[in-house]
Amino acid sequence: MNLSFIFLYLIFSLHVESNEVQCHKNTVAVQNNLTLSRSILKVHCESRDDDLGEHFLRFQDAAYTFSFHDNLVIQTRFKCILWKGANLEYHKTFMAYEEGAFRKCGLLYSWEAKDDGIYLSKNGEPMKLMYDWDI
Numbered sequence: 001m002n003l004s005f006i007f008l009y010l011i012f013s014l015h016v017e018s019n020e021v022q023c024h025k026n027t028v029a030v031q032n033n034l035t036l037s038r039s040i041l042k043v044h045c046e047s048r049d050d051d052l053g054e055h056f057l058r059f060q061d062a063a064y065t066f067s068f069h070d071n072l073v074i075q076t077r078f079k080c081i082l083w084k085g086a087n088l089e090y091h092k093t094f095m096a097y098e099e100g101a102f103r104k105c106g107l108l109y110s111w112e113a114k115d116d117g118i119y120l121s122k123n124g125e126p127m128k129l130m131y132d133w134d135i
Contacts, residue, residue: 026105028065028067033059035102035115043055
């Protein structure tokens with residue numbers, strides 16, 4: 001019985017490792033494109049397992065990015081909170097990435113903070129307004 005468990009564990013481990021190599025990481029990118037206000041954008045993203053901390057982006061700084069593999073055991077979700085304005089009085093909390101029914105590989109979710117809202121482009125598709133700012 002114990003030998004069977006070890007054998008199955010080895011097969012599973014080799015399968016997961018080979019899939020990790022074949023499956024490129026997914027990436028979330030957040031860009032400050034607050035053209036009118038040119039204010040600082042505060043970004044805080046986290047999942048159940050990882051708190052990525054606070055990051056401050058000036059207008060047209062390089063995007064803040066993070067990459068990850070989907071979790072095979074629990075659904076991968078990254079929630080982000082963005083703040084803008086002179087006193088960071090405008091904000092929005094949203095799901096920046098959520099794994100679907102199937103594991104995803106090599107996706108790029110590009111989020112862009114603009115004066116009128118928060119936009120998303122998936123894998124280079126045109127930007128689409130997803131959220132308005134909350135006060």
